[in-house]
Amino acid sequence: MTTSTTAKTAGGLANWADERLGASKAVRGLARKIFPDHWSFFLGEVALFSFIILLLTGVFLTFFFVPSSAHTTYDGVYAPLVNQHVSEAYASTIRLSFDIRGGLLMRQIHHWAALLFVAAMTVHMFRVFFTGAFRKPRELNWVIGCVLVLLGIIEGFLGYSLPDDLLSGTGIRIASSIILAIPIVGSYLSFFLFGGEFPGEMFIPRIYTIHVLLLPAIFLALIGAHLTMVFLQKHTQYPGPGRTNKNVVGLPFYPVYMAKQGGFFFIVFGVITLLSALVTINPIWNYGTYDPSPVSAGSQPDWYMGFMDGAVRLMTGWGEVHLWGNTLSLNILIPALVVPGLMTIPLFLYPWIEQAATGDRREHHLLDRPRNAPTRTGLGAMAITFYILLLIAGGNDILAVLLRLSINDITMTLRVLVFVLPPIVYWVTKRICLGLQRKDRESVLHGRETGTIVRTETGEHFEVHEPLDEFTRWKLVQHESYQPLAELTAEDASGVRRPGGGSTWKRRLSNFYFEERVDPVTPAELAAAHHSHGEHEAIEGSPAGVAH
């Protein structure tokens, strides 16, 4: 009886929805949509779910936080702060941490989720980059993703500056100096942003609005667009037997992916909560309210701003120049604005850079194995190395104190490494990729080494190689190998458009990318390889040949 009542209610609801919203059409089109399955596709979801967790915990926080720089006297429970003049923002955050049950937990979940949000976006971006998922038709999605990462960094910075504590206030001081350093308009911009001199009383309320209203709204819109495009264009898939550029192989959205993604949301939430239960983050009660006079040793921004801090620390002072009675602080502008700009612009433009090198205007829905795009992988590794070196530079005083090293030596070493190490990493990575490709060719041509040694009657020893089955082999041979534009001939039948090689810089770029390459094995090459060690195969095949 219960089954039929459930069925009746469900039927009634479905009818209601269909007659008003046309739900049956949506169900028909979308419910059984196929999603390809791979763990690396869940990285973007970690970011998405962290964002939802940020929204949920953020709303809770706004019920208690007072976004005001007005001064008050702390009269709560925490003895080291009693009777001190603190800002309302700081006092309300302390109250939330110590007087509201679950308040500290919510604050910590919010902050850990913020760290993981940007980290997950970064790792997701790496995955998209190294597998070439940014190629047509997904260039716009890549750009939206880059914007999301940058906005995430800004949102995080504003978020941890809200409690107005000593550490984050020091960070805002540094940010205001960056603005001041902008030529001509710098001091005006700073005065407009702070409503006067630093620190002023307008900054906290203004960033509160940006953090709670403006940026989340922009996030929702951009994430919505990002996901809609994934849905419309269908997700990419890794190459494999049965997977082509014209299909999607995987499991249906309802029920499999709904359950997987729904379950993963709870897993992400759970792990972030576990961290928040066990590990302190941003203990603002230790720092005290912001005052421009004191400062703490080891003042760093949150990790995602660390690369900028590192760039600033590595800079020398030579950069400040005087022009016609004005000061141009290149020693601030270069590491704080120029270097991040130089890192971000190629990031945004990368799909078009690669398109210029390949001349390829087709849709790509099959992902690349990173080894099959050696130059791209090398460039990516080089960029990540540069980024990580800057990150390390941002923590140079912590390193010095933990490892008992001289902070001056660390800084000087990193100043050199930051120029020397990335090209080395590029070269090493590219060689590793080419090497792996050659190994793949070897596996296809000569099969898998089984470790079984055969001795023939004539005393010859050879190792039995097991040829790959066609499914394993397919993964190693399915990829395309681009040729430099200049080398393309009229007989090229693989469908790559050749616009006559293009301009000089395009040809040079294409050479840089594809001059050195390893092509996948063709059936003709395999046949030739079989021919060359035919006798061995005969012996391998016969029962007497498999020996000791």
Place this chain on the structure above:
Amino acid sequence: MSESSNLPEVSGGSSSGTVAVPDRFEDPGLPQHRNRVTDVDAQAARRAERQVAALFGLSAVGTLLALVAYFALPYDTSLGYIDYLGRVQLSNLLVGLGLFIALFGIGAGAVHWVKTLMPDDEQIQERHALRGSDEDRDIAVAIFKESAEETGVGRRPLIRNSLIGAMALAPLPAVVLLRDLGPLPGSKLSETIWKRGTALVRDPEGGKIKASDLVEGSVVHVLPEGIEETEHPLNEKAKAPVLLIRLAPGLLDETSRAGAYQGIVAYSKICTHMGCPVALYEQQTHHLLCPCHQSTFDLTQHCKVIFGPARRPLPQLPITVDDEGYLVAQDRFHEAVGPSFWERG
């Protein structure tokens, strides 16, 4: 080439010449589906079902733990503050762990359910080219042309030009309305409340300072007297803090001697790089270190920069003593303190 021309070819293309071997390998198609234990063994399936249910049950237990911990650990203020913090710690830990079990249990249960019990046969769905059909494109182009015709913009340049003019001006109020976000900087960046005769007081305790209070190797963090009574004390504190240090008189160089008093010198504490307090004083090397980006200033060379990204030396506050023997400022700072800005000169 047809509308699928923008999708790369995948399987072995046309054969070249008379050889029967294809150019590229052919896609072998999906491998056969391999059954899971739970697909073939009903007992295994029932065991998986029990595991899923156990995970969901564990989640419920976790929720209960969180709720019990929330109410059982009240923050009574009659506790001493160390015990209070211990209570907060316990509450954070137990409510957090309870919530973790609650959330992770649901997630793990759902995922285990999918992996073991829901069908995992891979299915294939065809992609459609994103591009519209040629017919769609032609119709779209025709619609655009027709609609543009109907607006008449092409035939009526006056409308077009005046529209562009109006639209170009319209956003201006949005920008102009931001003008009163803040006052113009004026000379504020170059001024501090230090002037001739301002007494040096200790930061943060307050109280004037005599020269005899300092010995060689001493440092005192200093603010101008009366700073707490200004309209915006924090704004003034962003420019006014000063470090008072006593060195052996022979160590001071020519430039700093004029503003010193018996080997005691006062320098602005606000870093000329990005405004952090340059508060670390190394007594033996006479170096001042800024903790933010490690700019190092040498006191024996009028706080010249000897390492790090800063460029300008710290401005010196010339000091002397008043009739009662307390240290006071001889004069204002001779230059703007703090980080550089365009108009600084």
Place this chain on the structure above:
Amino acid sequence: MTALAARRRHPLATALLVMIGLIVTGVLYAAATPGRASAAPSAVNDVEAGKQLFLANCATCHGTNAEGRRNAPSLVGVGAAAVDFQVGTGRMPMAATGPQAPKVNQVLYTPEEIKQMAAYVASLGPGPAIPSAEDVDPAKGDVAEGGLIFRTNCAMCHNIAGKGGALTRGKYAPSLAGVTPEHIYEALVTGPQSMPVFTDQTITPANKRDIIAYLKSVEEAPAPGGLSLGSLGPVTEGLVGWLVGLGLLIGCAVWLGAKSS
């Protein structure tokens, strides 16, 4: 062949030989290392006893009359407090050359001997005295006031929770965890090595006691949010977020994507 020789190819023979070699070397080294020199307490007077100890252990670097030499400063006028601090924390005698003398857990002198050396150095010239128990009693200090003064005067070197920080060229401001109230007071008033001097006129004795009260309360207070990761700030938090948080989540994603057996 003796029983011992018969076992010479036993698998454990090599291990045993290595052990014997290590033990013998260790014993010889310990025997050869100069211990600290003690003075036969022939003089009843503290100052006299202290002088004997000084001549035996400190004069090689600091000079026979504590006048100072190239690599060690003069001790005239540093006061009993300096000796109590430097020797009491094991910093002196300096065991090895380096950017600075680190605190050592094993102090080589008894409290009696330290008192005697302190008395001797105090007799050389007026300097800060060893504080009384009341001077450094944390229960008598104001934790809030101490925190305020600590943040302005101390946090920039020692970090906001007193966990230590970097100075230039390999020097560092050490962690203050576990430092006795007396030693904190003495360090403030004598300014050891790179640390500046905070005279009793610039930070009053009452304020020094406030700082001690603040440091002790920070030491005793539990970290309300959980593990404090050394109170070193966002660097350690970021590391944990990436390694533990993202690591766990990627692990779960791999589990999610893997085919069930």
